[in-house]
Amino acid sequence: MTATLEGLESGPHILRSGAFHGLLSHFRLAGLEGQGPAVVPGDSDITRLLDGVISPQGPARAECAVLLGLLLDREDSERVGAVDSLIRRHAAARLPELLECAEAVSDASDASQTRSALLFLFGHLVQDHPEIVDSASSAFGAESGAAHALARIRDDAVERPQRAAQVRAYLGAEAFSPLAADRLELARRTLACPGCHDALDFGPEEIRCVSCGEAFSWVDGHPNLPPRGVEQRDEFPEDVAEVYETALRPRFVKVMGRAFGAGDAEESELRYLSDRLRVGEGTVLDLGCGAGTWTARVAALVGSDRVVAIDWSAAMLRRCARRVPGAIIVRGSAQAIPVATGSMAAAVCWDALQAFPQPGGAVAEVARCLAPGGLFVGFTFRSSPGPYAYFQERITANPRHLLDLDRFRAWCADAGLDIEDLTVANDAVLFSARRSA
Ligand SMILES: C[S@@+](CC[C@H](N)C(=O)[O-])C[C@H]1O[C@@H](n2cnc3c(N)ncnc32)[C@H](O)[C@@H]1O
Numbered sequence: 001m002t003a004t005l006e007g008l009e010s011g012p013h014i015l016r017s018g019a020f021h022g023l024l025s026h027f028r029l030a031g032l033e034g035q036g037p038a039v040v041p042g043d044s045d046i047t048r049l050l051d052g053v054i055s056p057q058g059p060a061r062a063e064c065a066v067l068l069g070l071l072l073d074r075e076d077s078e079r080v081g082a083v084d085s086l087i088r089r090h091a092a093a094r095l096p097e098l099l100e101c102a103e104a105v106s107d108a109s110d111a112s113q114t115r116s117a118l119l120f121l122f123g124h125l126v127q128d129h130p131e132i133v134d135s136a137s138s139a140f141g142a143e144s145g146a147a148h149a150l151a152r153i154r155d156d157a158v159e160r161p162q163r164a165a166q167v168r169a170y171l172g173a174e175a176f177s178p179l180a181a182d183r184l185e186l187a188r189r190t191l192a193c194p195g196c197h198d199a200l201d202f203g204p205e206e207i208r209c210v211s212c213g214e215a216f217s218w219v220d221g222h223p224n225l226p227p228r229g230v231e232q233r234d235e236f237p238e239d240v241a242e243v244y245e246t247a248l249r250p251r252f253v254k255v256m257g258r259a260f261g262a263g264d265a266e267e268s269e270l271r272y273l274s275d276r277l278r279v280g281e282g283t284v285l286d287l288g289c290g291a292g293t294w295t296a297r298v299a300a301l302v303g304s305d306r307v308v309a310i311d312w313s314a315a316m317l318r319r320c321a322r323r324v325p326g327a328i329i330v331r332g333s334a335q336a337i338p339v340a341t342g343s344m345a346a347a348v349c350w351d352a353l354q355a356f357p358q359p360g361g362a363v364a365e366v367a368r369c370l371a372p373g374g375l376f377v378g379f380t381f382r383s384s385p386g387p388y389a390y391f392q393e394r395i396t397a398n399p400r401h402l403l404d405l406d407r408f409r410a411w412c413a414d415a416g417l418d419i420e421d422l423t424v425a426n427d428a429v430l431f432s433a434r435r436s437a
């Protein structure tokens with residue numbers, strides 16, 4: 001138990017998710033109530049969970065708040081009361097700190113996730129402490145949904161407890177949704193050794209291939225799975241990554257695509273992505289994810305807990321991790337994708353194929369990662385058929401990687417990918433292909 005709580009407080013993001021799910025089953029929470037006797041958390045467990053919520057730099061504030069909320073939920077239904085009053089006693093003693101934490105959350109990088117979790121916990125305490133509503137109003141706005149939901153629970157708690165419980169369940173669902181997937185389990189199932197494609201063992205100090213024994217590290221709390229012997233310069237170090245999305249990307253897309261999108265390239269890109277990325281279930285790879293705005297769009301279409309985002313640049317990945325905290329973030333190469341064969345329902349490669357050293361090899365690698373029938377959606381640029389190519393070749397660091405459409409068709413055919421759509425708009429290329437079943 002202590003070990004699992006420690007796992008929640010420190011260590012890489014994927015392992016923390018594993019610890020969170022370990023605790024859910026330990027306490028038999030969230031749909032697991034029926035399995036065996038209930039484990040009753042003790043005084044020190046509750047203190048640690050509250051510390052986890054209150055600590056401003058705590059890596060697991062959302063997880064700790066959700067666990068406390070669920071413990072209170074469980075006691076509601078079982079009417080046991082012992083844990084319930086224990087948590088209430090501790091929470092009352094630390095109420096000022098809890099309320100301050102609502103203010104702090106508004107500025108956090110994972111603000112919406114932590115805020116939902118905190119509201120779920122507050123939803124269980126507001127009947128004892130009606131002043132929570134005022135704090136939520138000042139932290140999140142008097143007209144905010146947060147303040148309304150808490151006021152509703154407070155007002156309905158006695159006369160209409162059913163309705164209050166329903167509002168709490170809404171808050172709980174919102175808080176739980178980004179945490180619902182066990183990322184450790186998903187990582188074990190989908191990530192693989194870039195050399196031999198076999199499974200990886202995720203330890204707190206290192207990651208090791210179960211088959212060839214190759215050892216890998218964690219970088220910024222994410223798996224660092226580069227292929228052995230592949231040398232590639234990182235073209236997006238910190239100073240470039242910092243201005244990439246605001247300054248570099250829009251101009252690059254416009255110029256490289258030769259005014260693609262009639263003034264609104266982003267809208268055209270997004271329309272294509274949302275029209276084509278239709279995957280009801282399974283994991284989606286975002287290859288060359290960059291700083292994460294487009295990963296967030298992929299996540300908005302399929303759910304962040306179904307996204308594995310891979311890039312070569314650590315500085316880009318740090319931004320992506322902040323923007324899409326629910327996704328699995330991995331440093332790796334498109335030339336030897338650290339993903340298990342056939343494990344992806346879809347792959348997205350957005351504005352990135354042209355940046356890879358060998359785009360043909362990357363297409364073959366994507367096809368290997370896709371399950372039969374899996375979808376590959378991408379956005380890149382062709383080499384302009386006219387004199388404009390002169391400029392295209394001078395503005396990109398990798399001029400030779402602008403797409404030749406015939407070669408692209410051949411790469412897909414060789415990799416077992418059937419092209420379903422190939423849209424050329426000025427010099428932008430949008431494509432959708434499917435791995436043969
Ligand atoms: C132009 S950015 C696109 C980022 C993002 N998909 C977007 O649409 O804004 C290209 C990305 O490809 C990454 N990249 C370049 N070579 C790579 C490789 N061999 N493997 C994985 N990523 C690579 C770069 O680090 C960079 O983040």
Ligand SMILES: [Zn+2]
Pocket residue numbers: 193194195196197198209210211212213214
């Ligand atoms: Zn291996």
